Amino acid sequence: MDFTFTEEQVALRDSINxxxxxxxxxxxxxxxxxxxxGRSRELHAKIAAQGITGxxxxxxxxxxxxxxxxxxxxxxxxxxxxxxxxLVESSYVATALLGSVPEAGALREQWxxxxxxxxxxxSIEHPANPCVADAHLADLILAIRAGKDGALExxxxxxxxxxxxxxxxxxxxxxxxxxxxxxxxSTRLLTGAGVQTLADATLDRxxxxxxxxxVGLAQRMLDVSVDYVAQRxxxxxxxxxxxxVKHHLADVVTKIEFARPVLxxxxxxxxxxxxxxxxxxxxxxxxxxxxxxxxxxxGIQVHGACGYTWEVDLQMYMxxxxxxxxxxxxxxxxxxxxxxxxxxxxxxxxxxATLQ
Amino acid sequence: MTADYExxxxxxxxxxxxxxxxxxxxxxxxxxxxxxxxxPKLAKRWEQALARGGWxxxxxxxxxxxxxxxxxxxxxFHEEYVRAGGPGRLGHIGETLLAPTLMAFGTREQxxxxxxxxxxxxxxxAQGYSEPNAGSDLANVQTRARLEGDSWVIDGQKTWTSWxxxxxxxxxxxxxxxxxxxxxxxxxLLVPLRQAGVAIRPIRQITGDSEFNEVFFDxxxxxxxxxxxxxxxxxxxxxxxxxxxxxxxxxxxxxxFEREMACLIDVARRNGAARDPxxxxxxxxxxxxxxxxxxxxxxxxxxxxxxxxxxxxxxxAYIAKYVWSNWRRDFGRLAADVLGAAACLPDxxxxxxxxxxxxxxSRSDTIYAGTNEIQLNLIAERALGMPx
Ligand SMILES: Cc1cc2nc3c(=O)[nH]c(=O)nc-3n(C[C@H](O)[C@H](O)[C@H](O)COP(=O)(O)OP(=O)(O)OC[C@H]3O[C@@H](n4cnc5c(N)ncnc54)[C@H](O)[C@@H]3O)c2cc1C
Numbered sequence: 001m002d003f004t005f006t007e008e009q010v011a012l013r014d015s016i017n018x019x020x021x022x023x024x025x026x027x028x029x030x031x032x033x034x035x036x037x038g039r040s041r042e043l044h045a046k047i048a049a050q051g052i053t054g055x056x057x058x059x060x061x062x063x064x065x066x067x068x069x070x071x072x073x074x075x076x077x078x079x080x081x082x083x084x085x086x087l088v089e090s091s092y093v094a095t096a097l098l099g100s101v102p103e104a105g106a107l108r109e110q111w112x113x114x115x116x117x118x119x120x121x122x123s124i125e126h127p128a129n130p131c132v133a134d135a136h137l138a139d140l141i142l143a144i145r146a147g148k149d150g151a152l153e154x155x156x157x158x159x160x161x162x163x164x165x166x167x168x169x170x171x172x173x174x175x176x177x178x179x180x181x182x183x184x185x186s187t188r189l190l191t192g193a194g195v196q197t198l199a200d201a202t203l204d205r206x207x208x209x210x211x212x213x214x215v216g217l218a219q220r221m222l223d224v225s226v227d228y229v230a231q232r233x234x235x236x237x238x239x240x241x242x243x244x245v246k247h248h249l250a251d252v253v254t255k256i257e258f259a260r261p262v263l264x265x266x267x268x269x270x271x272x273x274x275x276x277x278x279x280x281x282x283x284x285x286x287x288x289x290x291x292x293x294x295x296x297x298x299g300i301q302v303h304g305a306c307g308y309t310w311e312v313d314l315q316m317y318m319x320x321x322x323x324x325x326x327x328x329x330x331x332x333x334x335x336x337x338x339x340x341x342x343x344x345x346x347x348x349x350x351x352x353a354t355l356q
Numbered sequence: 357m358t359a360d361y362e363x364x365x366x367x368x369x370x371x372x373x374x375x376x377x378x379x380x381x382x383x384x385x386x387x388x389x390x391x392x393x394x395x396p397k398l399a400k401r402w403e404q405a406l407a408r409g410g411w412x413x414x415x416x417x418x419x420x421x422x423x424x425x426x427x428x429x430x431x432x433f434h435e436e437y438v439r440a441g442g443p444g445r446l447g448h449i450g451e452t453l454l455a456p457t458l459m460a461f462g463t464r465e466q467x468x469x470x471x472x473x474x475x476x477x478x479x480x481x482a483q484g485y486s487e488p489n490a491g492s493d494l495a496n497v498q499t500r501a502r503l504e505g506d507s508w509v510i511d512g513q514k515t516w517t518s519w520x521x522x523x524x525x526x527x528x529x530x531x532x533x534x535x536x537x538x539x540x541x542x543x544x545l546l547v548p549l550r551q552a553g554v555a556i557r558p559i560r561q562i563t564g565d566s567e568f569n570e571v572f573f574d575x576x577x578x579x580x581x582x583x584x585x586x587x588x589x590x591x592x593x594x595x596x597x598x599x600x601x602x603x604x605x606x607x608x609x610x611x612x613f614e615r616e617m618a619c620l621i622d623v624a625r626r627n628g629a630a631r632d633p634x635x636x637x638x639x640x641x642x643x644x645x646x647x648x649x650x651x652x653x654x655x656x657x658x659x660x661x662x663x664x665x666x667x668x669x670x671x672x673a674y675i676a677k678y679v680w681s682n683w684r685r686d687f688g689r690l691a692a693d694v695l696g697a698a699a700c701l702p703d704x705x706x707x708x709x710x711x712x713x714x715x716x717x718s719r720s721d722t723i724y725a726g727t728n729e730i731q732l733n734l735i736a737e738r739a740l741g742m743p744x
């Protein structure tokens with residue numbers, strides 16, 4: 001396994017970081033999240049102009065056709081800046097889903113160019129999540145749900161005229177909705193065993209996207225905490241000089257550094273279609289979630305009462321991390337997947353299986 | 357350990373059933389802001405109802421209007437109170453922190469002036485310790501107080517002051533000797549909050565509610581006689597009060613945890629989390645630790661009651677704060693995991709709503725009343741005698 005990224009990949013990440021640093025400052029995100037829709041057309045248009053919305057869209061449809069490894073660096077940046085947009089779901093996960101359904105040719109023609117130029121948003125309903133993120137913005141919703149016989153079906157539901165009740169999450173930047181119980185038969189795009197495969201692939205890709213964002217969020221919480229403890233003084237010195245405080249933040253960076261390689265390996269496995277990809281992605285999501293929870297817990301602790309306020313940015317990152325950690329399979333789900341894979345009969349174990 | 361208080365239990369249960377109804381229905385089981393239906397004005401009327409029933413100051417000496425009930429009966433009261441769904445106690449800062457300090461350090465006049473209001477649930481108190489630059493380092497207090505004629509005049513700022521916006525009075529640690537350093541030259545003053553010299557600005561918490569505040573003193577005044585203990589000796593008084601914070605006042609809190617645990621188990625059963633083996637182990641572990649916390653609280657309080665009439669002296673009291681606050685923070689995380697993806701959504705289920713509150717609120721347990729790190733330093737230095 002080669003863990004070095006190409007120069008282009010690093011350059012892409014750095015340019016996105018610089019762009020978001022300038023255009024998506026925490027104060028702006030706060031303002032946006034307090035509006036009723038929770039989204040800013042202006043910011044979204046800027047993000048599209050950077051080409052971020054079209055990263056997965058094939059060149060033929062106006063995008064750049066990048067894969068899972070590139071996206072993983074991008075999701076880390078989107079997490080770091082707590083971008084209040086289910087950008088990852090629309091431009092990465094849903095775009096890939098549409099790309100893998102042979103029957104969706106017309107939908108691709110219709111929607112992918114608009115995803116790329118930022119004028120359309122696709123949301124996903126999936127059995128792993130009780131609600132759909134950003135359904136209120138969706139022009140198209142790809143819904144994977146059980147049909148009458150209990151087998152999964154894929155629906156493509158137009159957002160036009162669709163009734164959706166939006167709920168605010170504890171993460172003020174998030175907007176969630178439930179779709180109607182019944183969908184018209186005419187929205188059904190696909191049935192049969194293939195839908196299960198699509199559902200699994202979608203969950204894997206989305207979980208990887210969340211893992212990337214969680215690592216980015218953990219890094220942001222660490223950075224704001226390191227800054228804070230250097231400035232805050234008690235007992236006549238910066239609190240960062242107390243060993244107890246140092247150890248907290250050293251624990252956080254340790255978690256992050258041990259989540260990153262696991263994340264990158266999972267991205268590689270997904271991009272290559274490796275047969276272990278599901279379990280590697282579960283591991284990545286667990287490790288990233290652990291890093292993010294630790295960063296939140298230690299971050300608030302070293303901030304003292306300040307960290308418990310709405311006014312200090314730390315809370316935005318914490319809440320976003322908590323909420324994402326529970327999306328696309330909670331910890332119980334991913335731990336169970338890991339356990340099942342390791343302990344099932346005939347599981348490939350030992351050096352021959354693991355040292356590849 | 358064996359005394360039988362069945363009749364007393366039944367008396368409390370009956371009283372609660374008779375009184376926690378009607379207008380008070382909406383605050384049943386509420387811990388505070390963030391619980392649907394909670395209203396501080398109503399919570400104050402409830403305190404007054406409790407007072408009329410004789411349930412405030414049950415452990416206070418008779419000479420101060422209390423009932424002088426032994427510790428074991430106070431425990432029974434707190435248990436039955438919570439079992440019946442009694443709401444979080446708005447009056448606890450006055451009843452369990454200030455009142456015992458007044459009894460220990462106050463003049464006869466001060467006791468006569470303030471204890472009845474606390475006992476009747478008509479006067480509420482806030483704790484004015486922390487300042488922007490004096491959190492863990494409380495001795496760095498900069499708020500100034502000077503005697504001018506027969507008044508104290510106060511200038512400066514307190515922060516994180518819980519419930520100041522609903523309180524009538526505040527006890528303030530201030531510097532009364534200009535140029536004094538650290539623990540020296542401080543005074544504990546009793547200051548009315550509703551006056552022109554005091555401005556209160558609520559601070560919004562991660563929960564979205566505002567329970568704590570900034571309190572600004574700009575030429576605020578209080579009577580020249582309203583210093584608790586001698587001017588210059590404020591540190592001693594302030595520390596004694598913190599001792600009470602770790603004492604009997606933890607009983608109600610402990611009983612509240614039992615309610616939260618029951619709530620968590622209820623939700624886990626209903627949403628299937630209780631079938632997950634990992635979750636089962638964590639829930640069992642949390643319940644076991646909670647049980648140990650309860651036993652330990654009772655043991656330590658009994659020991660203190662025997663040794664010193666209720667003033668916590670033992671090292672176990674420091675350790676207890678560290679353990680319960682970490683227990684509750686982990687419990688909050690467990691609550692989030694039990695709720696799973698639903699943790700992020702407001703929903704109509706009151707149990708789930710309660711768990712969500714516990715999850716967010718418990719993020720602060722290891723910060724207020726002495727952070728984890730300060731508690732560990734105290735345990736190491738005071739309990740183990742390790743070098744500073
Ligand atoms: C919900 C809530 C309610 C509160 N209510 C009140 C109230 O009613 N009245 C009131 O007066 N105060 C109140 N407080 C304030 C509380 O007492 C302080 O938050 C607490 O003392 C910590 O101070 P700080 O927030 O300034 O943190 P800081 O002291 O700045 O601490 C920041 C970090 O540095 C660490 N640190 C500091 N010094 C050391 C050291 N020497 N060694 C190792 N680590 C160290 C701390 O442990 C912490 O992790 C409340 C706080 C909260 C969160």
